[in-house]
Amino acid sequence: MGAPVTVKGLHITAGGQTLVDHLSFAIQPGEVLALIGESGSGKTTTALALMGHARNGCTIAGGSVRIGDADVLTLDPAGQRALRGRRVSYIAQSAAASFNPSRTLMDQVVEPTLIHGLMKRAEAEAKAIALFTELALPSPETIGDRYPHQVSGGQLQRVMAAMALITDPDLVILDEPTTALDVTTQLEVLRAFRRVVRERRATAVYVSHDLAVVAQMADHILVLRNGQMQEINATEEILSQPAQPYTQSLLAAARPAPRVSPQGCGSELLLDIHDLSAGYGPTDLKGQPEKLILQHIDLKLYRGQAIGVIGESGSGKTTLARAVAGLIKPCGGGIIFKNGELAPTLAERSKEELRQIQIVFQMADTALNPSQTIEAILARPLVFYKGLRGPALQKRIRELLDLVKLPHTVASRLPGGLSGGQKQRVNLARALAADPDLILCDEVTSALDTVVGAAVLDLIAELRRELGVSYLFISHDLHTVRAVCDEIVVMKDGHKLAQVARADYDRGPHHPYYELLERSVPELRRGWLDEMDTARLTT
Template sequence: MGAPLTVQGLSIVAGSSTLVDALSFSVQPGEVLALIGESGSGKTTTALALMGHARHGCRISAGRVQIGDTDVLALDAARQRALRGRTVSYIAQSAAASFNPSRTIMDQVVEPTVIHGLCKRAEAEAKAVQLFRELALPDPETIGARYPHQVSGGQLQRLMAAMALIGDPELVILDEPTTALDVTTQIEVLRAFRRVVRERRATAVYVSHDLAVVAQMADHILVLRNGRMRELNATGQILAAPADEYTKCLLAAARPVTRESGKAANDDPGLLLHVQQLSAGYGPVDAQGRPAKPILENIDLKLHRGQAIGVIGESGSGKTTLARAVAGLLKPSHGSVMFRGRELKPMLQQRDRDELRRIQIVFQMADTALNPSQTIERILARPLEFYKGLRGEPLKRRIRELLDLVKLPHSVAGRLPGGLSGGQKQRVNLARALAADPDLILCDEVTSALDTVVGAAVLDLMAELRRELGVSYLFISHDLHTVRAVCDEIVVMQHGRKLAQVARVDYDRGPNHPYYELLARSVPELRQGWLDDMDRKAAAAP
């Protein structure tokens, strides 16, 4: 049973910057309040403050946080630590980073009961098994004996929820708990979280940038921008009639929009990329050249000049492995990659400079793709020097043109990646790829780490670049809405195999492959009651 949460005048600062500015709200037992807004809006900073915690370099400068009768910010550090995991618990975005790989799942799930002396080990384990059942985990009696790497990402996310709930907390904070999951796994996890919150009448705060997910989970929505409240209202009211212009902007960005390329693939029928019977995997190879862990099996794919093809499937379906094999980062065990009518050498090191220039890759995580010690100018200069031989003023002029292309101010040239937002870093990634003047860009989950507004802007930019430059895309994602928005065709993959290829005209018309239909059904709609409707249809199905 939850306890009321009351927040009054909460302010958080970092040096002279205000991160959260005089925030006030309340949540009642059995209710879920969603905190939404773009990256840097203060969502997670606010959520952590509910536990009395501020990140390194930050400080809670004013305000009051009350959970039931407990004034959290009035407690000393030791009593705040005692509060965490008992009175208030936290479910983070990345379960994989939250578990110790060397200890069994059961050891870690029952740990809060040990730390807080809540019950004996046998009682804690029985309670954990009951939570595993409530969270719809497979083999609830035995799953606790496994190690974190022996369960799927969606299962690990639910196990982290069990760890958070085992101490019967009065407040549960869920911080982007489904963002890293593919759509079919996300719907299972959402169902489990919502059922447990409702049945236990927990008080919950749900942090997210995904309004469609929030619509299924939250009773009320608090919209944040630059640390300030822009709007607070019932979920239905905000979805139907948002009062604030920024909320309207968030809703508009969350609704699927088809971004036309301005040219059809058959305007220039030249075949650019032809993948034939491609197989690949990881680990040592046997005498026949087969890898210890095969991933891709006999993939066929054609992509024409000016075309964008999406590749979708769940985590582990082989999407990224396909991109790595085409790019030459992974040697295929079988098959060939034809590009502009010539067979590409299997490995990057064997390809000539022109082949390297014509195929570029943009990775999912801009943070790890950009050298943190190099300025943006140096990052963009390197491909221009390598592929184009530019120096001096022509080099600087082309860097300015690239920044214009991706709609970044020239002033970012002298900055380090750490001084840019996630969306700006991803635009730099795109600019670096464009510096080579490529024919094909391999896009690996390029918007999945971005919030809705920034992600929509990057998709708009990519569609514009395709119209203006004629660049082709192989667009890899687990987000069907995103792929349908930017691609002419969709390749559907599962367990390393290509199941189907669906043209734009058939996205909704069908009939399509059952797995494509499952993926399409699993993408949350931006309306309340969608998950309830899905559950009713599932219950009524024969």
């Protein structure tokens, strides 16, 4: 397994725009090359071209791609179909969106071997079980009988890796495979991916914007910007001696600096959550939901303060934010806001209560109406809460765009014409349009690349300093939370385990689970994952 890959003069266009500009590189058998850069740099576009594929509206306009003895771009459609899933395989960012929910995992994992006629069903299933074992999946003998919704996100990502590896491909493409995972799950998936890639001597391309993850996986790094190569070198050299200013800026953004407002917070209690419990599903006679997510949460947030809430997927972080926002009805306890008890649901809250608490969702793509212009999106809360019309409305829209550092020209554009970072800024502007006292930020940077995410964090800190807004900042990234928050609340399985003040971030001992989360965030240096594995074996 593992074949040389040679790319020469790869040129990809969309209409009159160049997406990848005459790119050339080579990967030796058994090596892992990382493609890094901001959103829109051409990472995924380049990776897909290695399979001879271009997304809708894109054209591979020139160049060559060779995988072993196969000249990928000269193959006819039948030849490319024979190549994909057999000699080159692809592990996508979102496993949940990539599996068929109506078929078992085993059916889908063995499908490539059946399509390409490589082995019979029984042999393929035996090989799948061996891969499940290699990838450290629980109950490898029976997990294939489950459906996609019956396993966790990290498990599903590893099942996708098994599907990609079952045909023993010459090249494996991993496209942001751990971005959507929490830190502890990401660590386990990284371990599994790296072990399998090393043991099988696979040639691999790892697409990511996370340099700390890349440092653990890649032998070489290729830095892309606007479709052009900035530099390519061994991972150690890129991390220690980057040649280009752009690479230096990526490295700087990957090391989050504190962004806490120097003014600190006031003494006025803004939000008082007491004994809060909430869940989903039908309720019993006592009003308890079928699935209890939050259990007896207590939390106080003062005016001007930013509190971070961290924990693994399923810990109850987002449910807490949704309960405060009125999007889910608590089944116990209560929420006091500015000395008044908040009604449990949006429908029961006053217009003024709705205005004072705003939420910014994780996925900017789905939070903005794709058929409305940015001007119309920002105008809606201004009309609803402030009653603005005419010149006053237009003036305030321009002021909001200035606040989030977007040009006035975006007002006439649809969300589809904006980058991920720009869309998230529009989400912030929409929240600010109501002049809220509290903004709930739910994983607002997890889908963004390092540079754009750092810019959004800077913006949040600046708005807090200038407007005195308070934040409840939900995240699974401890480094991000430490950079922007005064205190950190640690959650697991719906319970609040600890609350750590900024002054104590670097002073222990802390709750063991907090320390686990801290240890699980990849460090920006080679060998970190090896050290973690060694430490795990010796404890």
